[in-house]
Amino acid sequence: MKKIILSMLLVSLTLTSCNQKAKQETDEASVETSSEKYACSMHPEITGKKGDVCTECGMELEAVKAEVEQEKVEEVVPVSAEVKATLSTDAIVADYLAVKNALAKDDSAQAVSLGKKLSSTIAATDASKIDVKLKDKYTAFATNASKQSATITASTGKIDAQRTAFATLSKEVTDLIATFGTNKKLYQDYCPMYNEGKSGYWISEMKEIKNPYYGAEMLECGGMIKQIQ
Numbered sequence: 001m002k003k004i005i006l007s008m009l010l011v012s013l014t015l016t017s018c019n020q021k022a023k024q025e026t027d028e029a030s031v032e033t034s035s036e037k038y039a040c041s042m043h044p045e046i047t048g049k050k051g052d053v054c055t056e057c058g059m060e061l062e063a064v065k066a067e068v069e070q071e072k073v074e075e076v077v078p079v080s081a082e083v084k085a086t087l088s089t090d091a092i093v094a095d096y097l098a099v100k101n102a103l104a105k106d107d108s109a110q111a112v113s114l115g116k117k118l119s120s121t122i123a124a125t126d127a128s129k130i131d132v133k134l135k136d137k138y139t140a141f142a143t144n145a146s147k148q149s150a151t152i153t154a155s156t157g158k159i160d161a162q163r164t165a166f167a168t169l170s171k172e173v174t175d176l177i178a179t180f181g182t183n184k185k186l187y188q189d190y191c192p193m194y195n196e197g198k199s200g201y202w203i204s205e206m207k208e209i210k211n212p213y214y215g216a217e218m219l220e221c222g223g224m225i226k227q228i229q
Helices: 002-034 066-070 081-086 090-104 108-124 132-154 159-180
Strands: 187-190 201-204 223-227
Touching: 090 108, 090 132, 090 159, 090 201, 108 132, 108 159, 132 159, 159 201
Parallel strands: none
Antiparallel strands: 187 201, 187 223
């Protein structure tokens, strides 16, 4: 009899433990699901819950991919006047914006000539006054940005290749602004459709979205992340 009672107690304890574990797993799954974010693929600033639709275009909101949330461009923060004085980024940024606008217009030939101009501007930039602690950062920028500009220049008629290079160039220019600042009023934009949302960032001088990664195909796809200055 004692053995039977002990057996029943063990079974009861096992069932209780399993039920508690199942409940815990269900609760954790519920929390994970409820915390999942949904946004419009065309208008990423429009967010909501599963089943909602975009108030701008009526498309159903899609789950935001984890890798997109983790992929962040370097934060653009205010730069001190002392650092700004060591290097003017205005000419470089102006040439970058010209390349951006050419790609938004699907003009591969113009992007080639503007890519050459950007390379020349980078090479002609006086970096002699840059603080020693920041000189390595500028050297890395100049090397990488020149490489991407050269790719844009060498890819006549291959606008997809130009846009791939532009995505990397955009990160370099964003890093440059984050380090040395800018005197221009600029905006940081993002397209969640480009390269699965992994590299669809760019800098713009206008609030309106003019997507350099898709041009006329999806010119207004994307949204502004922030105003830089």
